[in-house]
Amino acid sequence: MMPSMTRAAATSFDLSNGLRFVVAEDHAAPVATLGLWVRAGVCDEPDDCRGMAHFLEHLMFRGSENFAPKEHTKRISLKGGSCNAFTSFDMTVYHESFPSHALAEMFELESDRFMRLKLDPESIEIEKKVVLEEIRVYENQPMSRAFRRLLRALGGEHPYALDPLGHFDNVESCRFDDLATFYRQLYRPGNTFVVVCGDVDIDEVKKLAEQYFGEWSDPEGLSVPRAVAPFRLPTGDQIERVSIEVPVLARAHTLPSSDKVDHTALNLLCALLADGEASPIRETLVKKKRLCVEAGGMNYNLLHGGALVFFGAFLPPGKFEPRHAVIRDICSQLAEEGPDEALFEEKLRRFKKRFAFESYSSNFQMLQFGEAELHEGDYRKYETRMVDLAEVTPARVQNLARELFVTENTLELSVIPENQKWYMPLVGLAMKAVQK
């Protein structure tokens, strides 16, 4: 089912060098988006160079053989377009939205920096300062600092527990040679795919792909890809103290790698329990029992595993256990009895609406097709999502819940504000007594 009547089914083609192109034509507005997805993220960094993928992402805007520093963004801006990039655990993505008539110029700009990046020591030193400021600014916001600490406390040294921005010391000591090697080994056609969405013509895309990326080739003597262990959360109960102001509780279940997950059932499972104001977890914690001020759920489903997380936040004072119990009971009930069939229609309708809204934005579609290609191994999974959802049975969701919601795959986490005194009244009283 197409969400929009103006969009044709997406197609793909591969160049002889292995570079894949995914193309989704939609002529509703004279806009297009180009996204280049490189399989180069935190997982691909050497242990002593944490932050290299992100640092290189910055340097990709510092000039290539045929375009001076700043020219990439300037040329796109001149057309009314915008460009940016982001680095994550498994990939770095470069993207631009622009008037569709500028497609050829975008190909020219991107191919130059992907094939002929100019790394020079002076730019590296200036950009290093910029990256360090970026790391500092997140570290100086208590909320984002708390999130980083929490991930680290739960995931240890696994790349998924690290901040993609990198370690301050590693970035500071990062050298020209390290970056050049990382670029040469990972920025290659066999490790990249391109997604083009919007007002484009497939034949033109094919022509431009061949013209600008046809001569790109994988370098000789590639190193073996870095082995990444499956991500696993600890199990049982855990208490963490971080720089937040309001206590948070979470129930988290480790997910297998994205190629082994029933994505459709997982999306539905998460939606059935925690999507929307009337979802069982939110309704019970926030509205019926008034134990929390906010509650919800999310799933992170990545190449080497991930987590399905349900959470609540509350204003102190209050105990964690009754709140954990609510989420625990709701999850157990679903695993034992299966989901409420009547809720299925409602959730499907919500997915259908979201899917339709996504079709207004070529940038959003580029991201969705890219995610499906990277994490599910097939960009078409994005388009068939509604069909797949309609085919999921309550039993399939229940089976997944039974598989995930077992004690040996469950973490109950209590996160306490590090500056909060409320939870230790007895310790406080004891200290006062001693002081007297």
Place this chain on the structure above:
Amino acid sequence: MSNSLPKAEYLRKDDGTVLLCHERRDVPVVSVLLRIPGGNLYNPLDRPGLAALATDLVGEGPVGTTPMEWRRITEKLAAEIEFDSGPDYSTIRFSCLSENLGELCNLTRRAIEEPGLPRSEWKQIVKTMRASLREHWAQPSSVSNHLSAVQSLGYSHPLAHAPFEKALAKATLEQGVAVAGQVLQKQNGTCGMIGGDIDSEDGFKYLSELVGALREITIPVDDAPEPKPSAARIWIADNRKVDQVFFTLSRRGICAGDPDRIALRLANYMTGGGAFESRLMDKVREEAGGTYGIHSRLQEQRLETPFKISSFTKVERLGEMLGIVDQTLKEIVEQGFTEDELKTARGNLYGALPLRLTSPSAILDWVAAGIRAGLDQDALEQDWHAYETMPLEKVNAAARRVIGDGEFRKTFVGPAQEIQRQVSAAGGVEIFPFKTMPDKWPHAMISER
């Protein structure tokens, strides 16, 4: 690129209400938005945020339906009806599959006409907001934003009147109910918008019913208060836990509909609004590596909003970065921009607008903003074309107007002692602890308005 922009149909009613519709049938969804003047202007002076709490209470559904039933009904239709309160307006919005539009409009009309305002929900609504405010005020970047607004406009100004936990902890249901009645009054300037899979005949019918459900006005909203900038030109919120300083420079800005708006937008783009293409980004980030981002903001709202430049840098480099900012602004005022810079700014502002107007909501928001500024669609289209022809000397004059003599008010969040060492004290300095709430800032003026 097409030489014209998408259009919306609109209807101006005798009572000052404007209805807008943009039809786009290829995607089976509809978005609806009502924008009602008032919002934070209804906050009592000692209760910033009360209008937001009141609109949350209205969002609990109509008389005769419990809040839980209300949520279940709307979610069955895959919709959430959101009630919100902004600086000088309130909004009611929802989106849905077009097949559910009639039912949702009826539900929303009921909620507007006869809000249940359930007593049972008040405490929970207040607690939710308190929790979010507690987190909000712990973040240096949030504090930095508010500091500058209060320093430039005065604490009680609706664009600066920020809620904080202590002010709302004692808010009573009676106060909330009183304000709830005020935020749902049909004011002159109320705007209803509908867009997507619907034609204008049906669209205007639904909007008329929704706007018709608003109560007739009994308590008119105060008109725009005058900005009351602080006496001391430098404010420092002393935070010794951070190794960066977050700073904002501000001076008087403009209102929507300013006759120089096109030249001003171009000047702002080249100063610091145009991300990597701006002078400030170029000098402070790209050449000096002094920050991750520096931006200038020229806002066009009904009420005059300050022109701001914001950034952050590591503590030891603050003096150096401020020096670069000052020098850059001085050069802009004295020498102006170049034709090459203007070409990029023109290209971007002209080219970006059609790229942004790809969904019905984006088109309706753009047309509605024009109407609020007194600009019809022809005028908006003329504005768009004016980017291409605006001469450099007018843009440079606009830059001189907005940057002026470079005498900005400045706010800083960071370790006060180190900041003082690097910042000139001319114009007066006020220092207070980071955790101080706005009513205790030097320029609270709580008794005014």
